[in-house]
Amino acid sequence: MRKTWLLGLGFLSISMTWALYNAFVPLFLANYLKSAAMIGFMMTIDNYFAMFLQPWIGHRSDKTRSKYGRRMPYLLIGMPLGAVFATLIPLHTGFVALVLFMVLMNLSMSIFRSPTVALMPDITPENSRTQANGIINFMGGLGSILAFGLGAPLYKQAPYLPFLCAGLVMLFSLVILKSFIKEPIALTGYGDGSSNPFQTERETRSPIRIKxxxxxxxxxxxxxxxxxxxxxxxxxxxxxxxxxxxxxxxxxxxxxxxxxxxxxxxxxxxxxxxxxxxxxxxxxxxxxxxxxxxxxxxxxxxxxxxxxxxxxxxxxxxxxxxxxxxxxxxxxxxxxxxxxxxxxxxxxxxxxxxxxxxxxxxxxxxxxxxxxxxxxxxxxxxxxxxxxxxxxxxxxxxxxxxxxxxxxxxx
Structure with a gap:
């Protein structure tokens, strides 16, 4: 379970970032939009990405074979980008810049969210997955509490501070995940030494199709x-x-x-x-x-x-x-x-x-x-x-x- 607690750091950083996003981004939008309905619509961008992009990313990660594993390439790309764009959101200089940073952050988070979640069953025996899911949800809840408990006083000092802290926590958690989480070799090895991080496996026992x-x-x-x-x-x-x-x-x-x-x-x-x-x-x-x-x-x-x-x-x-x-x-x-x-x-x-x-x-x-x-x-x-x-x-x-x-x- 040690690896599960370490994986929980990834969920802590994700939950912390989303909690800050949901708490403070509506305030930024209210400076430009008077309609609560429009603000509410803007806050559902992540759900649209989750509907249309995350199923494809999750499916793609199943077929990915690299020296980094099936899921890790998506974390290595998505987490740094998510940290950067989350940090940029409170530094926007106008409505267009704010919406651009919001969209890019949501896109970046969608790149690694499904692969991160899929890591839990990858590294956990089936009969231990409910306990493992309890651990990572506990860590995610802890991240939300930290966001609300520390984010408000930091926001009063400067609006960018809580987002900067969340970005740094995300980068720190990526370093921990990359250093200590190793995917099962039977699922990640492809035997030909290829270094292409998005090479797909062609010889599986049968293709994985969504339908x-x-x-x-x-x-x-x-x-x-x-x-x-x-x-x-x-x-x-x-x-x-x-x-x-x-x-x-x-x-x-x-x-x-x-x-x-x-x-x-x-x-x-x-x-x-x-x-x-x-x-x-x-x-x-x-x-x-x-x-x-x-x-x-x-x-x-x-x-x-x-x-x-x-x-x-x-x-x-x-x-x-x-x-x-x-x-x-x-x-x-x-x-x-x-x-x-x-x-x-x-x-x-x-x-x-x-x-x-x-x-x-x-x-x-x-x-x-x-x-x-x-x-x-x-x-x-x-x-x-x-x-x-x-x-x-x-x-x-x-x-x-x-x-x-x-x-x-x-x-």
Whole structure:
């Protein structure tokens, strides 16, 4: 697990950068745009890259063969570029420069995000991947907390300081990953000594094609992922409006209330990974989905701030059961050689939910009032639970190419 904690540094730097981006870039945009809807649209650029670029990058990394491995070439290119453009964002001199730096940063982050995530199952035996995913999500959550805790005072001193620090952390984490993370030689070696970092392997046991990944179990899992992310993303995006307009909270109290959900998720990230390994990923995910179905449905009838926060704490625990185990499950239903491809598909579906959920749930609120937010989120979890019924358990039979052995020893 030592390598998993080191890999977690990469996720810490990614989460720190995105947390700062989401917190402060809207303030930069507000200097040029008066429409909140337009600002919100500009902030979804990353989701569009995730939908259309990350599946291709993940698929491409599966076929990459180099002396650096399958995933590392993308990190070596994307992470330095991401650090540079993130640092340049607060140094913009006008709206065009700001948008240019935003687009280039999002493009750079998309180059290495799927390969970085795919590194976890590459270097981790299948029966340990839920614990490993708990570790890297814990590190990612820690990065967000550091961004909020240290970013605000640094921003007051100078707007560029938090972004500069995030860029330096990203470069430091790249050095650590390059120095200590070695991919399995059976998956990265090609035997001909070629130094082309993007040479693709032509002699595999069968080609990895995106369309071949959509078997019955995968489709049901992706359906569940879409519906629970619709519920989660809608609540996350619209909760402060719900708290202020319906509960009567102040802006700060409403925003602070979401912290209870996030901290509970962070605290339960490691235990939920252990539970998934011990009792099965599908079973723990189902527990989380049904738990959030009840929690979101109960919040509809709650107007007490104290009780609301208690329910959010419990909801964060259930969300950890879902989010920590879902990615290892989608990877476990495919071949070892298709990890990057399936990682990209996972990001495509979750990003599609992130793009569609806020406007759809916002429209529902306009039609039926603010209580409809959590009623809709509860319905989303119910639909996710129905999708889970159609999905098989953690692995398919050996004859279908499922992962039933640990990957080769890490060199």
């Amino acid at each position: 071949d990944q959509f078997d019955r179990t995968t489709l049901f899992i992706l359906g569940a992922i879409f519906f629970w992310f619709v519920a989660y993303q809608g609540v996350e995006a619209l909760f402060t409006l719900y708290g202020t307009k319906y509960i009567g909270m102040s802006d700060n109290d409403a925003a602070f209330s979401l912290t209870f959900f996030s901290l509970a998720f962070l605290a339960f990230a490691l235990p939920s990974g252990w539970l998934g390994a011990k009792y099965g990923k599908k079973r723990i995910i189902a527990l989380g989905v049904l738990g959030l179905f009840v929690i979101f449905g109960s919040i509809v009838f709650v107007k007490s701030v104290l009780l609301l926060r208690v329910l959010l704490v419990v909801g964060g625990l259930f969300w950890a059961c879902i989010n920590i185990n879902s990615y290892p499950w989608i990877v476990a239903t495919g071949r070892e050689e298709s990890i990057g491809t399936r990682t990209g598909i996972y990001y495509f579906v979750s990003s599609l939910a992130a793009i569609s959920s806020p406007p759809v749930l916002g429209w529902i609120i306009d039609m039926f009032g603010y209580p409809a937010l959590f009623a809709s989120a509860s319905l989303g979890m119910l639909l996710a639970a129905l999708c889970l019924i159609g999905a098989r358990n953690d692995n398919r039979s050996a004859g279908t190419g499922a992962i039933d052995q640990a990957p080769p020893a890490i060199q």
